[in-house]
Amino acid sequence: MTSTVRDTPLLNVHERLGATMTEFAGWRMPLRYGSETAEHNAVRTGAALFDLSHMGEIAVTGPGAGDALDYAVCGWPSKLAVGRARYTMICAPDGGILDDLIIYRQAPERFLVVANAANAAVVLGELRSRCSGGALVTDESAVTGLISIQGPNGLGFLARVTDIALAPMAYYAGAYGRVAGREAWIARTGYTGEDGFEIFCAPGDCEPVWDALAGSAAGGVPAAGLAARDTLRLEAGMPLYGNELGPDVTPYEAGLGRVVRLDKPGDFVGREALAARAAQGPRRTLIGLLGLSRRVPRHGYAVLSDAGERVGVVTSGAPSPTLGRPIAMAYVAGPANGPFGIDVRGKTEPAEVTGLPFYDRRK
Amino acid sequence: MSVPAELRYTQEHEWVAIEGDTATIGITDYATQQLGDVVYVSLPEVGAAVTAGEPCGEVESTKSVSELYAPVDGEVVEVNEELDDDPGLINAEPYGLGWMFRVRVPDGHSTGLVLLSPTEYDTLTKSAG
Numbered sequence: 001m002t003s004t005v006r007d008t009p010l011l012n013v014h015e016r017l018g019a020t021m022t023e024f025a026g027w028r029m030p031l032r033y034g035s036e037t038a039e040h041n042a043v044r045t046g047a048a049l050f051d052l053s054h055m056g057e058i059a060v061t062g063p064g065a066g067d068a069l070d071y072a073v074c075g076w077p078s079k080l081a082v083g084r085a086r087y088t089m090i091c092a093p094d095g096g097i098l099d100d101l102i103i104y105r106q107a108p109e110r111f112l113v114v115a116n117a118a119n120a121a122v123v124l125g126e127l128r129s130r131c132s133g134g135a136l137v138t139d140e141s142a143v144t145g146l147i148s149i150q151g152p153n154g155l156g157f158l159a160r161v162t163d164i165a166l167a168p169m170a171y172y173a174g175a176y177g178r179v180a181g182r183e184a185w186i187a188r189t190g191y192t193g194e195d196g197f198e199i200f201c202a203p204g205d206c207e208p209v210w211d212a213l214a215g216s217a218a219g220g221v222p223a224a225g226l227a228a229r230d231t232l233r234l235e236a237g238m239p240l241y242g243n244e245l246g247p248d249v250t251p252y253e254a255g256l257g258r259v260v261r262l263d264k265p266g267d268f269v270g271r272e273a274l275a276a277r278a279a280q281g282p283r284r285t286l287i288g289l290l291g292l293s294r295r296v297p298r299h300g301y302a303v304l305s306d307a308g309e310r311v312g313v314v315t316s317g318a319p320s321p322t323l324g325r326p327i328a329m330a331y332v333a334g335p336a337n338g339p340f341g342i343d344v345r346g347k348t349e350p351a352e353v354t355g356l357p358f359y360d361r362r363k
Numbered sequence: 364m365s366v367p368a369e370l371r372y373t374q375e376h377e378w379v380a381i382e383g384d385t386a387t388i389g390i391t392d393y394a395t396q397q398l399g400d401v402v403y404v405s406l407p408e409v410g411a412a413v414t415a416g417e418p419c420g421e422v423e424s425t426k427s428v429s430e431l432y433a434p435v436d437g438e439v440v441e442v443n444e445e446l447d448d449d450p451g452l453i454n455a456e457p458y459g460l461g462w463m464f465r466v467r468v469p470d471g472h473s474t475g476l477v478l479l480s481p482t483e484y485d486t487l488t489k490s491a492g
Contacts, residue, residue: 020396035454036425037400227399227426294403296423319402319425345421345428 008053009145009203013210017223025117027054030225039224040231040321043192044359047151048224049213052198053206056120057144058113058127064134065111071268072130073101074251076261080105085172085189088259089251090123095273096247097254099123100239102189104174112140112185112200116241130269145206149213149221150196150232152361157216158197162186166197180205180212191229193236193359231318234327237288237357243299243315244286244329250274253282253331255356284312285336288358289351291317291326297342297351303330304341304348314342320358327358364488365392367458371473372484375432378458379478386435386473389462390422390453393488398424401453404431406442406464413439413466415475420463422453435473437466 006027008014014021019030030051032039042048060069066078075088085104089097099119104112115123120141127137149158155166164177164186174187182205190196201209214221230240239245239254251260251274260274291297296319303312312332320327328342328351341348370378376394380387395401403423413419413433420431442464446452453461468474479487 032399035400231425294423295405296403296428298428319423321425 006054008051009206010051010053010147010210013207013223014051019223019225022226024226025054027117029054030223032225032227033223036225036227036231037321039222039228042222043151043194043224043228043232044322045152047149047153047157047196047217048222048228049210050148050150050224050229051206051210052146052148053144053203054117055141055146056115056117056123057140057146057200058115058120058124059138059140060111060113060127060131060135061138062109062135065109065131065136067266068131068133068135069103069111069113070264070266072127073103074260074268074270074274075103076264077103077105077111079264080111082106082108083173083175084170085174085187087172089245089256090126091251091270091274092247093270093273095250095270095277097241097245097249097251098126098247100241100245104185104187106174106176106185119241143202144200145203146198146200147206147210147213148190148196148198150190150192150224151194153217154194154196157213157221158186158199160216161212171195179209182209184209191236191238192232193238193357194232194361230316231321234316234318234329235320235322235357235359237329239286239329240316250277252277253284253286255286284331284333286315286356287312287330287332287336288354288356289314289328289330289340289342290323290354290358291328291342292350292352294326295344295347295349296326297328297330297344297349302343303332303351304343306339306341308341308348310343311340322359329356364396365458366481366485366488368481370458370481371434371478372481372487373432373434373476373478374487375434377432377434379434379473381468381473384467384469385440386437386466386468387462388434388464388466389457390431391484391488392457394429395454395457395461398422398427398429400425401450404446404450404453404463406431406446407433407439409439409442411439413437415473431463433466434476434478435466435468436475437468437473439464440467441465
């Protein structure tokens with residue numbers, strides 16, 4: 001094992017912007033550029049840019065690619081139309097989640113699998129061992145940069161620097177096009193709970209693409225770091241691998257049983273275990289909690305019943321910039337309607353159960 | 364990063380200004396940059412006795428929570444109540460409107476910890492990267 005920390009193709013941009021950098025999943029990444037709350041609010045009310053070049057990109061190509069992926073992951077990628085994307089998971093034989101993924105069908109015989117940076121090597125290894133019969137698995141992470149523009153104004157800004165029509169593109173769709181004259185795969189996906197686009201391009205094209213996007217609005221489009229990304233996804237009720245998802249969690253417990261396509265033909269890795277789990281009902285439930293005090297529930301804090309017994313654990317928690325109060329996701333065993341308390345460093349703070357997501361842009 | 368010359372510092376990133384028999388205490392510019400946006404601060408109560416080097420409150424930011432340590436021994440005589448409504452003052456003006464609490468120090472001499480000079484504190488933060 002080496003402990004080499006990798007830099008994204010946008011390191012120069014981050015330094016120019018004075019970012020506070022942090023090490024994340026083996027990458028040196030921007031944590032924030034100024035105030036992470038301002039960056040969060042920019043995404044909710046305008047638009048902001050993210051460097052997501054740390055994400056893993058794996059291509060599965062060839063005449064057998066769709067069938068191979070149907071065996072490798074829980075979803076049904078062979079049913080995807082060209083130009084569409086799906087959120088899915090790759091599970092171990094026991095049904096535990098190895099990673100959550102977005103799979104794009106870029107061409108009839110080409111799928112792009114996007115994995116979390118921390119799991120990219122595991123996903124690559126699993127895909128290589130699971131995919132056979134006319135499917136080629138290629139690690140494209142090192143030759144792919146990823147920039148995201150998120151927020152209600154993102155479409156209008158990106159439209160000024162791309163040659164493809166964005167408005168007709170559906171959510172969870174993508175197309176090849178140009179951004180700032182550079183070839184890119186442009187997809188209407190994201191991890192913030194807002195409308196937005198993700199732009200996959202060559203590492204050498206990242207800086208001109210970023211600069212064009214940053215300059216696409218009068219006054220500029222601000223950058224946002226990983227700190228804002230985390231509070232945005234939490235408000236949107238989106239799980240994070242390592243917090244809500246992990247090898248000891250099945251998609252059903254995470255409230256994401258819909259991604260498991262037990263109705264697809266043929267075997268897939270984890271089918272037997274997942275079918276059994278689907279029939280049993282979940283052992284624990286992922287819930288949303290609104291803190292009633294100002295002290296913030298954090299990852300790992302105990303969730304307590306009314307009687308003070310430990311019934312669960314907080315998986316993610318943060319002060320919500322949009323709601324102005326603490327929010328958290330937690331796994332609880334048994335009844336999931338509360339009332340609950342959270343053990344915040346020795347003192348029990350009250351919390352109320354709320355539906356996920358905490359924030360829905362359509363409401 | 365700002366390290367005012369007229370203040371004294373702790374290894375836990377508090378600053379102290381001693382005027383007469385009163386020590387005013389806050390957290391440093393470096394601390395606020397490490398924490399990110401402060402969203403809530405819990406301060407000791409007026410009248411409470413604090414002991415140098417012991418936790419006496421907590422500072423919550425978006426990403427984390429940190430303990431606030433008393434840099435000196437003494438009795439709390441005032442807390443900055445503005446921070447309750449506007450904890451962002453700590454980020455905006457860590458050495459000014461973002462001050463946190465005041466402690467009476469007998470004879471104007473702080474007891475408890477050996478406080479760091481601005482140069483020593485600057486060295487500390489630079490060696491921490």
